[in-house]
Amino acid sequence: MNVLVLTEEVWNDKIYPGNVMTNWLSGFSGTLANLYLASGEPDNLCCSRYFQITDRMALESLITRKGTGKWLITRRFGTANHYPELKGKKLHLKGDKTRGYKPLKAVLGGPLRLCRDQVWLRSDFKGSLLMDFLEDFRPEVIFSLRFYSRRMLYMERLLHSVTGAPVIVFTGDDEYSLRQLNISPFYWCRKLLFRKDLRKTAPVYAKYLTLSERQSRQMEEELGVSAGVLRKGGSFEGYREKPAAGPIRIVYAGRLYCNRKKTLAAIAKAISLINRNEVLMTLEIYTKEKLTQKERKHLHDERSVFLKSFVSPESLEEIYQAADVALLAESFDLKNKLLTKYSFSTKIVDCLASSCAVLAVGPYENEGIRYLKKNKAAICIGSPENIYPVLSRLAGHRDKIELYRRRAWELGRKEHQEEKIRGELEEVLKEAVKE
Structure with missing residues (x-):
């Protein structure tokens, strides 16, 4: 053919x-x-x-x-x-x-x-x-x-x-x-x-x-x-347990267009509040996007949130292996919410195959986040007001990470081989x- x-x-x-x-x-x-x-x-x-x-x-x-x-x-x-x-x-x-x-x-x-x-x-x-x-x-x-x-x-x-x-x-x-x-x-x-x-x-x-x-x-x-x-x-081979030790390490990799950087800034702010007394959770952002000094200030504080340069798929795979949570972020503003309502980011499969638990932050109208929520394969946050409460609970109940790691892998093995x-x-x- x-x-x-x-x-x-x-x-x-x-x-x-x-x-x-x-x-x-x-x-x-x-x-x-x-x-x-x-x-x-x-x-x-x-x-x-x-x-x-x-x-x-x-x-x-x-x-x-x-x-x-x-x-x-x-x-x-x-x-x-x-x-x-x-x-x-x-x-x-x-x-x-x-x-x-x-x-x-x-x-x-x-x-x-x-x-x-x-x-x-x-x-x-x-x-x-x-x-x-x-x-x-x-x-x-x-x-x-x-x-x-x-x-x-x-x-x-x-x-x-x-x-x-x-x-x-x-x-x-x-x-x-x-x-x-x-x-x-x-x-x-x-x-x-x-x-x-x-x-x-x-x-x-x-x-x-x-x-x-x-x-x-x-x-x-x-x-x-x-x-x-x-x-x-994606590739979903044998499941391997990976107990979370130390601060919960969250990784975001990808572009920041469609105002995703605003969602990441909200997540970064919530993590900084959680880390007031001690560092319980960190966010690493790997992207090739050029940001203004003001934007960088919201996404890099060298304590809770770290802005890093773009890495190859091979290097990202190694980073995911050492991390606890893979982050998927979408915009909450009306224009981009309507623009991306049918979007099913290719990053979803990358996150499912990452060996991490998946954290999906964005409107439930988004097709990808709707899919993850329906299949209970990710920790889903559907409004900006819920970012801090959900992440704060996650920091106090680390056992959820292993639960959602397994759910992500099982959905990937069933639907995305x-x-x-x-x-x-x-x-x-x-x-x-x-x-």
């Missing part, structure tokens, strides 16, 4: 969402190729054939009316080289010239995204090197990892029209719901245009996969598509080809 994986970002195991794609497709029994819409060279353990189209290439295609692109192949996974059979064919874009786009994006925001959408929707890649790539690979099914992107919808329709292959789509975003809080007219313009494009694209979907059961039901009702749930897998998730995804792909 030939599967064409369509992604917005480069497939790199070291960054999200490339590492999630590898989590799903490691050991895949068929053949994979990847079409991606970003700069950079791929580095993963699953795929060896690639075709790259960047924003600059799309703009060049619009101006010259000639489709451009870059065909890559790896002689071994993780080492990219130009496709050996393309001698004499011009490969546009010799280097990465899209890095200057990021500061511009931060300044212009919504208007820039609308302009980028128009560039892609008006570009024409038929008759280009992309068609040769598709003819060479002959995909039987297309697996699209999409995050609220009109250009991805455009590429899904294009690939389906050219190859006739069914499309399996995965999204982790609340793409369709209008229950959001945003005052930007550009946001709402793009949202409404996206909904229109999504309804236009829906007929090509063989399966619409999401992180949330609520969202999958909504998409079945709104779009009339077959929907399901796909989540990250890597082999189980991979088997379910491969079955969905095979079923689409068969139909």
